[in-house]
Amino acid sequence: MRTHVVDHPLVAHKLTVLRDVRTDSPTFRRLADELVTLLAYEATRDVRVEPMEITTPVSPMTGTRLSTPKPLVVPILRAGLGMLDGMTRLVPTAEVGFLGMVRDEGTLLASTYATRLPEDLAGRQCYVLDPMLATGGTLVAAVRLLAERGAGPVTCISLLAAPEGIAHMEQGLADASVEVTVVVAAVDDRLNELGYIVPGLGDAGDRLYGVA
Ligand SMILES: O=P(O)(O)OC[C@H]1O[C@H](OP(=O)(O)OP(=O)(O)O)[C@H](O)[C@@H]1O
Numbered sequence: 301m302r303t304h305v306v307d308h309p310l311v312a313h314k315l316t317v318l319r320d321v322r323t324d325s326p327t328f329r330r331l332a333d334e335l336v337t338l339l340a341y342e343a344t345r346d347v348r349v350e351p352m353e354i355t356t357p358v359s360p361m362t363g364t365r366l367s368t369p370k371p372l373v374v375p376i377l378r379a380g381l382g383m384l385d386g387m388t389r390l391v392p393t394a395e396v397g398f399l400g401m402v403r404d405e406g407t408l409l410a411s412t413y414a415t416r417l418p419e420d421l422a423g424r425q426c427y428v429l430d431p432m433l434a435t436g437g438t439l440v441a442a443v444r445l446l447a448e449r450g451a452g453p454v455t456c457i458s459l460l461a462a463p464e465g466i467a468h469m470e471q472g473l474a475d476a477s478v479e480v481t482v483v484v485a486a487v488d489d490r491l492n493e494l495g496y497i498v499p500g501l502g503d504a505g506d507r508l509y510g511v512a
């Protein structure tokens with residue numbers, strides 16, 4: 301698994317405001333959206349493209365276009381939905397599938413409550429959106445589900461990660477027959493006893509949409 305931490309002053313600035321406990325939901329949603337676009341720019345460096353013949357007003361040339369099938373973007377409900385617009389703004393022709401997953405607050409284990417994906421995922425390039433990579437249980441389960449249906453490569457885009465979660469993904473996906481990349485704005489210090497990222501930003505779903 302490859303982990304890419306996006307080191308950019310604009311990302312650091314927006315992330316700092318996002319983390320701040322004084323930031324309200326409308327501002328949080330806007331910043332999350334802006335951050336995803338910046339992360340997606342890095343995350344799509346390996347997006348599949350093919351040559352395309354065009355003619356400019358001056359001469360013919362060989363350009364570039366996204367290959368077909370187009371990439372599949374998979375936000376993980378609920379909090380991942382806050383990243384969808386920022387991603388599709390950059391890749392408007394991407395197809396979108398949905399995974400609903402929730403982490404049990406006691407056991408910290410993730411379970412899947414909704415799956416809405418295209419029938420044929422064989423060889424499909426996927427971008428999974430989830431703002432928080434905490435224990436990593438949610439993203440391990442999501443990547444495994446996609447890999448079992450033949451998808452790949454899979455790039456996970458998160459705002460924040462804990463070192464424990466990255467280690468869990470490396471171990472938990474070591475035997476998965478899929479190339480996995482994690483793109484993240486920052487890797488924080490640790491998880492606390494409740495499984496929250498420290499210093500983190502709190503509960504991303506609650507900050508985006510209000511307390512569930
Ligand atoms: O890495 P993990 O330890 O699995 O935790 C990360 C998950 O926890 C949060 O979701 P949550 O279960 O709170 O659901 P929500 O998005 O509906 O709030 C977050 O959005 C991730 O999906």
Ligand SMILES: O=c1cc[nH]c(=O)[nH]1
Pocket residue numbers: 379432434495496497498500501502503504505
């Ligand atoms: O810090 C965390 C950990 C999991 N989920 C969140 O929303 N925040």
Ligand SMILES: [Mg+2]
Pocket residue numbers: 379503504505506
């Ligand atoms: Mg939540």
